[in-house]
Structures are given as C-alpha cells and as structure tokens.
Amino acid sequence: MGHNVLQLTKELIAIPSVSHWSNAAVSNFIEDRLKRAGFEVERLEYTYKNDEVKVNLVAKKGTGTGGLAFLCHSDTVSGMEEEWEPFQPVVKDGRLYGRGSCDMKGPLAAVLAAVADVETAHLEKPLYVVVTADEEIGLFGARHVVRHSKVMQESRPTHGIVTEPTRLIPVYGHKGYWFIKVTAHGKAAHTSSGEGQSASFRLAPFLAEMAALSEQFQRDPSYMNDEFDPPTNGFNMVFADDGQPNMTSATASCSISLRTMPNARCQEIMDLITTKAEAYGFEVKAGLSPAVYTPTDSPLVQAACHATGNFQPETVAFGTEGFHYQKLMELVVLGPGDIAVAHTVGEYVPVAELEAAVDMYKRMIATICGPARD
Numbered sequence: 001m002g003h004n005v006l007q008l009t010k011e012l013i014a015i016p017s018v019s020h021w022s023n024a025a026v027s028n029f030i031e032d033r034l035k036r037a038g039f040e041v042e043r044l045e046y047t048y049k050n051d052e053v054k055v056n057l058v059a060k061k062g063t064g065t066g067g068l069a070f071l072c073h074s075d076t077v078s079g080m081e082e083e084w085e086p087f088q089p090v091v092k093d094g095r096l097y098g099r100g101s102c103d104m105k106g107p108l109a110a111v112l113a114a115v116a117d118v119e120t121a122h123l124e125k126p127l128y129v130v131v132t133a134d135e136e137i138g139l140f141g142a143r144h145v146v147r148h149s150k151v152m153q154e155s156r157p158t159h160g161i162v163t164e165p166t167r168l169i170p171v172y173g174h175k176g177y178w179f180i181k182v183t184a185h186g187k188a189a190h191t192s193s194g195e196g197q198s199a200s201f202r203l204a205p206f207l208a209e210m211a212a213l214s215e216q217f218q219r220d221p222s223y224m225n226d227e228f229d230p231p232t233n234g235f236n237m238v239f240a241d242d243g244q245p246n247m248t249s250a251t252a253s254c255s256i257s258l259r260t261m262p263n264a265r266c267q268e269i270m271d272l273i274t275t276k277a278e279a280y281g282f283e284v285k286a287g288l289s290p291a292v293y294t295p296t297d298s299p300l301v302q303a304a305c306h307a308t309g310n311f312q313p314e315t316v317a318f319g320t321e322g323f324h325y326q327k328l329m330e331l332v333v334l335g336p337g338d339i340a341v342a343h344t345v346g347e348y349v350p351v352a353e354l355e356a357a358v359d360m361y362k363r364m365i366a367t368i369c370g371p372a373r374d
C-alpha cells in the first residue's frame with residue numbers, strides 16, 4: 001500500500017484543470033505518477049481553439065495485446081470561485097469537497113492508487129490508464145486518443161472501465177444522443193408586397209408529422225426500453241424562424257433530438273426523419289453520440305459485479321466519453337461519488353467510497369488481467 005488515495009485526490013484537486021484552459025500541469029503530475037508506477041506513457045498533445053495546449057495520456061503496463069483500460073479525464077467544469085474555494089480541498093464529515101472530487105479526480109486518484117500496487121510480473125494481460133482532456137466540453141480528447149494513439153491502435157485493450165461517478169454501482173449502459181437540424185428556405189418580403197415565400201409555411205407540414213411521431217413514441221412500447229429510466233426516448237423539437245408578423249421568413253428551422261437506446265427502434269426513427277426532411281427538399285445536418293451498452297452477462301460486467309458485490313448492474317441517464325471507445329472494447333462505467341453533485345458548488349466524494357474504489361479496481365485488474373488462478 002502506501003498510496004493514500006485521499007491525499008492524492010487532494011493534490012489533483014489543487015491543480016486546477018478547467019476544460020477551457022490547458023490541462024498540461026495536471027497531466028504532468030499524472031504522467032509522473034504513472035511512470036513511477038511502472039507505466040510506459042504515450043503523451044498526445046493538441047491545441048484547442050484558443051491556443052491552449054491539451055494533453056491526453058495513454059499509459060500501458062505489461063506486454064502483449066488486449067487487457068483492461070481505465071478510461072478517465074483530467075479536465076473539470078468551471079470552479080465557480082465566486083461561491084466557494086473549489087481548488088482548496090477540504091474534508092468534512094467523511095466527505096472530500098473540491099472541484100473534480102467526484103468528476104473525476106477522485107475516481108482518477110483511485111485508479112492511480114490501484115494500478116501502482118500491481119506488479120508487472122503478475123500481469124498476464126496489459127493494463128492501461130487513459131486520461132483525456134476536454135471531456136466536459138465535447139469529448140474531443142477521447143476522440144483524439146482513438147484517432148491518434150499508437151498504444152491503443154497496436155495494443156487493442158479488450159475491456160474498459162469508464163471511471164465516472166456511479167456510487168460504485170456497475171453501470172452497463174447509458175442512452176446516446178442524436179440531433180438533426182432541418183432548415184427550410186423561403187424568400188423574405190414585406191407582406192404588403194405579395195412577393196414573399198414563407199419558409200415557415202414550407203416547414204409546417206413537416207412539423208405536423210414530427211408532432212404525430214412524438215405522440216406515437218409516448219404511446220407505443222416498441223419505441224421504449226424498460227432497462228432505462230425513463231424508458232422513453234426524450235423526443236424533442238425546437239423551432240426558429242427569422243420572420244415577423246408583417247414579414248415572411250427567409251429561413252425556418254427546427255432542431256429535433258432523440259435519446260437513443262438499443263432495442264427501441266432508434267435507427268429506424270433517425271432514418272425515417274432524415275428521409276422525410278430530404279423528401280421535402282430541406283437542408284439537413286445531423287450528429288450522433290451513440291448509446292453505450294454492454295450485455296449484463298458479459299465477462300466485464302460480471303467482473304464488476306463480483307468486484308463490488310453488487311449483482312444488480314444499472315443504466316444511467318448521463319452520457320460519457322465511452323462511446324468513442326466502444327468500437328474497440330467492451331465497457332462498464334464504475335466509479336466512486338455521485339453524479340448528482342458533479343458540476344455543483346460543494347461537489348464532494350465520500351472518503352469511504354474513494355477508498356473502497358481502490359480495492360474494487362484492484363479486484364477487477366486481477367480478474368481481467370490475471371494471473372490465472374486455480
């Protein structure tokens with residue numbers, strides 16, 4: 001042992017790493033820890049819009065391919081300094097308070113403490129720690145890792161733990177998010193001229209079709225999945241146009257969004273809406289962050305159940321950067337702390353959960369990376 005996870009979390013909190021700015025300082029600290037724990041560290045840098053240098057770390061211990069990756073991020077949301085002292089960690093009543101204590105410097109510290117105790121000689125499969133930038137502002141770091149990390153491409157870890165706070169409950173899935181912006185074009189003119197062509201009237205029949213779909217999704221269970229709370233797909237539409245009562249609108253658009261889930265006909269819905277919009281001749285722009293989903297009987301989810309002693313894995317309502325990794329590996333989300341206090345003034349992690357996480361992560365390493373036991 002000798003790795004005090006509480007102390008380590010405090011040190012991480014005390015190095016501010018709000019997403020908007022560079023995370024180089026906290027990354028240097030983490031890289032040093034990983035190297036001292038026997039990891040080879042691949043450091044990937046890129047520059048964000050405001051010329052801030054962003055750092056991703058991909059660390060590997062042990063040889064060969066496959067194995068278990070801890071998927072973490074080092075950035076945090078804004079400190080909101082006017083309301084508390086976010087970068088001066090404080091322990092009170094068994095809770096550690098500070099920005100990132102639960103999302104996710106606490107979980108990251110638990111990972112660093114767990115992996116430091118693993119002897120390379122005991123690893124039949126390699127172990128990885130991935131620490132990204134920009135998770136809180138678009139998941140750019142994880143995307144960069146998947147595209148550019150040689151270690152990930154060559155070593156291909158088969159199992160990943162996304163260490164977001166789940167109160168140490170194994171989480172096997174979360175919904176994804178799809179949006180589509182549909183724009184109709186018309187011609188702006190004063191209504192007295194008779195020259196206008198209203199983009200809003202062009203869009204209206206499409207909007208009516210979307211309203212009908214919305215009712216259907218609320219009613220028909222084949223568009224739902226009871227594994228999620230709520231089981232419905234959160235279908236939503238907002239509308240904007242640039243006209244006025246006495247001016248026809250030149251453009252009218254609607255943004256439609258959907259919380260995607262497996263086994264709820266989501267691909268069918270996305271295809272249907274896109275096809276309809278295109279058939280009207282509208283301009284269409286869409287984007288998808290897929291759902292994360294691992295069958296509950298998979299070895300990884302089972303290993304998480306055994307490691308935590310909790311045999312009722314759950315789904316969660318929040319998204320993670322896991323979807324960037326899930327083409328490469330099977331995933332489970334598991335970490336100390338409660339997402340409900342993440343991003344708040346007064347964010348905290350229970351110290352007992354932090355300490356328990358270290359042992360749980362160690363048990364998962366032993367199960368996935370060996371050595372084989374008889």
Ligand SMILES: [Zn+2]
Pocket residue numbers: 073103104135164
């Ligand atoms: Zn997070």
